[in-house]
Amino acid sequence: MNLFANAIHGIPLWWFLVLASALFCIGLYGVLGRKNAIAMLMGVELMLNAVNINLLAFWRYIAPNSATGTAFAAFIFVIAAAEAAVGLGLIISVYRSMQSIDPETLDQLKL
């Protein structure tokens, strides 16, 4: 098993993939284990960045002349930004109403 097969400048693809997996799982713990809704949002942003690293690594190593990889990554940038905006708007609105953004206590669909 050649650990450095298909390396570009000495970096094999699996280095990027393992890093992206680690970042994704750290973000997953951030979403599952935090008591503040904004901290959960930070975990979500980490997960989205991990996915982007994964995509661009695959684009670079497998199909660097195709526009599909870069287009996919560009759309993820857009969607992450939009989702962060809406999420923070919701969090601020909930904080104004309930004076709390602890997701464990916000379990009713009322103001």
Added chain:
Amino acid sequence: MTLQQLIFLGLAAVIVLAALFVVSTRNLFRAALMLVVSFFGIAGLYVLLDAGFFAVAQVLVYIGAISILIIFGVMLTRGMQGMEPRNTQAVGGAVVAAIIFGVLVLLLGPFHVTINNREFGNIAWNFAKDATGNAPAVADTYIASLGVALVDVNQFALPFELASVMILLVMIGAIWVARERKVAEVQADRRDILAEEREEEASIEAAKAGASSTGVPAVPAAPGLPETAIAHGAGGHGEH
């Protein structure tokens, strides 16, 4: 150990350590700043992947916009800082994250894994190679081809247009959701919701009284709303 390998290891260390700080600290403002550090590390990683455009886009969008939004959010929800960072299911969350990380490393790592006659791992990918058997260099015009692909009707014009519609919806939605509401409006909404709940409870009681004795379990009463806290909070905002 080539220079690129060293740079990758350094950036990876920065990214992972900053991310660990983000998900484990009690101080939300510091978490937001370390999130910015992590994003800078990821931008450096994109430069290493010969995708310089995305490095700049990462800095502009994530650090320049999303991180600023998060810091605004942290500042506007000041009363919620300084609490215990972990919630009641944090241990389970950590276990789940560790299991998923193990599975992902097994599938994406340098191991040769065969499941049901399908190969996973570094060996299974079909790597691009040019005539000399090396990975091809990224063309200088890769951004021009991305631009063409985004407006080409046969490629990504439709998702591009849908993304712009979505951004418009997001702007309108965020403004509407986070709008300042007068105290009277919030209290009127609450009265409506309470009235609806009382109607529901009354109809459930009527159905139970009219139903045969089949042991329908009792519906627990809905808890009352913190009217006084909201009036105080919304009144404070309404005065400005």
